[in-house]
Amino acid sequence: MVRWSEWAGTVAPGFICVTESRQAGRSPGPGENLQKWLVSLPPTLFLLAFLVAPALLMVVASFQQVGDFGGLLPVLENGQSTLSLEAYRFFFGDWIYAEIFLRSFLVATATTLLCLLLAYPLALLIATGGKRHRDLLVLLVILPLASNFLIRIYAWMIVLGPAELLYTPFAVIVGMVYVHLPFMILPLYTNLESHDPALLEAAQDLGAGAWTRFWRITLPLSLPGVWSGSALVFIPVLGMFAIPELLGGTRDILIGNLIKEQFLDNRDWPLGSTLSILLTAAVLLLAWLAAWAGRPRRGRA
Amino acid sequence: MALLEIRKVSRRFGNLKALDDVSLSIEAGEFFTLLGPSGCGKTTLLRLIAGFDEPDSGEVLLDAQPLAGIPAEKRPVHTVFQSYALFPHMTVAQNVAFPLQMAGKHPEEIGRRLGEVLEMVHLADKAQQFPNELSGGQKQRVALARALINKPRLLLLDEPLAALDAKLREQITSELIALQRDVGITFVFVTHSQQEALAVSHRVAVMNGGRVEQVGAPEQIYGFPRNRFVADFIGTINLLPVEVRVAGGDALRLVANGLGEIVSTPVAEASTGQRGAYAVRPERVRIFSAGDVCELDNHFQGTVNEHLYLGDVTVYKIALDNGAVLEALLANSTSGRTGFLERGAVVGVGWHRSAGVYLRD
Ligand SMILES: Nc1ncnc2c1ncn2[C@@H]1O[C@H](COP(=O)(O)OP(=O)(O)OP(=O)(O)O)[C@@H](O)[C@H]1O
Ligand SMILES: [Mg+2]
Numbered sequence: 001m002v003r004w005s006e007w008a009g010t011v012a013p014g015f016i017c018v019t020e021s022r023q024a025g026r027s028p029g030p031g032e033n034l035q036k037w038l039v040s041l042p043p044t045l046f047l048l049a050f051l052v053a054p055a056l057l058m059v060v061a062s063f064q065q066v067g068d069f070g071g072l073l074p075v076l077e078n079g080q081s082t083l084s085l086e087a088y089r090f091f092f093g094d095w096i097y098a099e100i101f102l103r104s105f106l107v108a109t110a111t112t113l114l115c116l117l118l119a120y121p122l123a124l125l126i127a128t129g130g131k132r133h134r135d136l137l138v139l140l141v142i143l144p145l146a147s148n149f150l151i152r153i154y155a156w157m158i159v160l161g162p163a164e165l166l167y168t169p170f171a172v173i174v175g176m177v178y179v180h181l182p183f184m185i186l187p188l189y190t191n192l193e194s195h196d197p198a199l200l201e202a203a204q205d206l207g208a209g210a211w212t213r214f215w216r217i218t219l220p221l222s223l224p225g226v227w228s229g230s231a232l233v234f235i236p237v238l239g240m241f242a243i244p245e246l247l248g249g250t251r252d253i254l255i256g257n258l259i260k261e262q263f264l265d266n267r268d269w270p271l272g273s274t275l276s277i278l279l280t281a282a283v284l285l286l287a288w289l290a291a292w293a294g295r296p297r298r299g300r301a
Numbered sequence: 302m303a304l305l306e307i308r309k310v311s312r313r314f315g316n317l318k319a320l321d322d323v324s325l326s327i328e329a330g331e332f333f334t335l336l337g338p339s340g341c342g343k344t345t346l347l348r349l350i351a352g353f354d355e356p357d358s359g360e361v362l363l364d365a366q367p368l369a370g371i372p373a374e375k376r377p378v379h380t381v382f383q384s385y386a387l388f389p390h391m392t393v394a395q396n397v398a399f400p401l402q403m404a405g406k407h408p409e410e411i412g413r414r415l416g417e418v419l420e421m422v423h424l425a426d427k428a429q430q431f432p433n434e435l436s437g438g439q440k441q442r443v444a445l446a447r448a449l450i451n452k453p454r455l456l457l458l459d460e461p462l463a464a465l466d467a468k469l470r471e472q473i474t475s476e477l478i479a480l481q482r483d484v485g486i487t488f489v490f491v492t493h494s495q496q497e498a499l500a501v502s503h504r505v506a507v508m509n510g511g512r513v514e515q516v517g518a519p520e521q522i523y524g525f526p527r528n529r530f531v532a533d534f535i536g537t538i539n540l541l542p543v544e545v546r547v548a549g550g551d552a553l554r555l556v557a558n559g560l561g562e563i564v565s566t567p568v569a570e571a572s573t574g575q576r577g578a579y580a581v582r583p584e585r586v587r588i589f590s591a592g593d594v595c596e597l598d599n600h601f602q603g604t605v606n607e608h609l610y611l612g613d614v615t616v617y618k619i620a621l622d623n624g625a626v627l628e629a630l631l632a633n634s635t636s637g638r639t640g641f642l643e644r645g646a647v648v649g650v651g652w653h654r655s656a657g658v659y660l661r662d
Binding site for chain 1: 373374375379380384386387388389399400403404448451
């Protein structure tokens with residue numbers, strides 16, 4: 001055993017140095033910096049123009065007042081500011097809005113969980129099955145996206161109508177799950193497909209049965225795929241208005257419908273903006289909480 | 302009774318015979334090596350033993366019990382994979398403790414054993430690191446610790462050193478020998494490096510094209526290769542085409558075309574008139590001045606064709622009278638010189654009758 005210690009004492013430190021210096025890399029030169037800037041300029045401009053600017057406009061709109069014929073009153077009238085907290089007061093003054101918010105989050109959560117439950121086995125099957133059928137199966141997953149979303153929802157109306165399930169919360173969930181399932185399958189599949197099969201063999205070799213291998217190896221390694229798939233389902237479901245409108249009853253409206261109504265039917269842009277901002281804030285808060293709960297611990301890729 | 306018995310095992314992939322009637326028996330406590338060129342079926346054989354694959358015919362017995370039908374997770378056989386296959390989402394401690402958890406050991410015992418094993422491979426200070434924070438050599442030791450901690454009956458190592466650089470490989474090789482001696486676990490080690498095989502093993506099985514060509518101690522394999530493949534694969538060797546003139550008696554007399562008689566030790570399979578090859582290692586060939594009287598059984602004259610300076614030794618390529626080129630080694634006992642003989646020098650070469658072997662075609 002003397003030799004182990006000799007070896008660890010003399011060789012290992014050298015090895016650590018090598019890896020560390022490789023990881024540290026070299027600092028980029030001035031030319032490289034310029035290049036980075038030039039490369040990131042177009043997307044930055046795009047995001048500024050089409051994401052940040054409209055978001056700021058919406059923040060301002062949420063404090064403005066409804067104009068005489070819909071639209072918005074100017075911010076300044078006769079040298080006086082017309083800005084107010086009216087829309088926010090309205091939102092927090094009625095339980096109905098909080099209820100719709102809550103219901104939307106419940107629907108989104110249920111949809112996400114159902115998608116996860118359906119997508120995981122399927123993604124696992126595609127990822128671990130024969131290489132020959134893989135591309136075909138992935139294509140089949142994506143294929144529904146090739147036809148128009150509204151047409152597919154109408155198809156569900158034809159299916160659910162005779163079964164007397166149309167205009168129920170059940171129909172809304174069915175539609176939501178159906179539309180968003182591919183967005184759960186794809187990230188899961190991409191993740192599962194990248195797993196090194198040697199890890200499962202190693203686990204088996206060391207005494208792990210099939211279930212243990214799944215719980216201890218496959219599932220923990222697939223969590224990044226689970227998170228991104230969940231985000232891709234959860235967030236769009238929160239904003240979705242077409243499905244509840246077409247498949248749901250009058251009591252099944254969600255925030256998406258509410259926002260759409262403010263802009264298109266009630267012409268109450270300030271309230272619509274307020275709802276949008278609060279929804280965005282809620283999603284960001286949730287994302288932050290999720291990121292915090294699953295914060296990368298040392299060494300996890 | 303041997304610890305592991307492999308009886309007439311064959312495994313095909315389509316038309317390819319990855320393993321062709323392989324029989325081996327490995328004793329408890331042995332450091333046994335499977336040596337062979339790439340694609341000769343070494344990994345295939347290990348996978349059969351580990352339980353990831355089943356033979357088409359033949360059987361594998363561990364402690365005299367047939368392993369057929371026993372899944373990999375139930376076999377007291379652990380593997381060190383070539384890629385290490387460390388679990389990336391677990392710390393070093395979690396990786397190494399995994400087999401004990403699978404065996405349902407008490408947490409207290411797990412903690413104690415973990416401490417011992419990490420100490421043994423000198424990774425105690427790395428217990429809380431993740432695999433991607435380790436160097437290649439450290440990963441290798443984690444893989445080894447993980448495979449050893451639950452004291453398997455048999456440890457399979459599939460080219461465990463292939464991913465390391467030459468210097469580290471040499472060091473870990475000698476550590477492996479010490480480790481195997483200390484833990485007393487039977488090792489089945491796979492490599493395609495003949496140097497590694499000769500250095501670490503109690504016994505070596507040389508494989509080629511799914512068949513076992515020869516099994517024996519390193520010095521047997523090296524000194525008395527059974528056929529041309531083994532002779533050629535292990536180290537360098539001079540091969541001269543010969544015909545048997547006299548078989549039987551106290552010496553085997555061979556004739557090399559245009560060279561004359563070569564005297565060798567008798568072998569059972571030789572018969573008069575048979576064709577084959579005579580094999581002699583370069584380090585067994587002696588070089589002397591052309592005019593010297595030589596009392597060696599076999600001696601010939603030749604011309605130095607070229608020489609290769611290797612530092613510790615110089616390899617001389619000597620053209621014999623019949624055109625055959627013979628390699629001979631001379632240790633460089635004087636520093637500052639690349640060799641003692643110049644190109645074109647006429648020299649005598651010779652070797653003792655026991656230095657070479659006759660291999661029939
Ligand atoms: N699952 C498989 N399907 C088809 N052919 C296979 C399979 N596994 C191995 N083979 C073939 O069997 C032969 C032996 O393969 P094996 O992996 O045992 O070689 P090896 O001796 O381990 O080689 P190396 O030193 O390169 O690892 C090879 O020709 C290989 O292509
Ligand atoms: Mg191999």
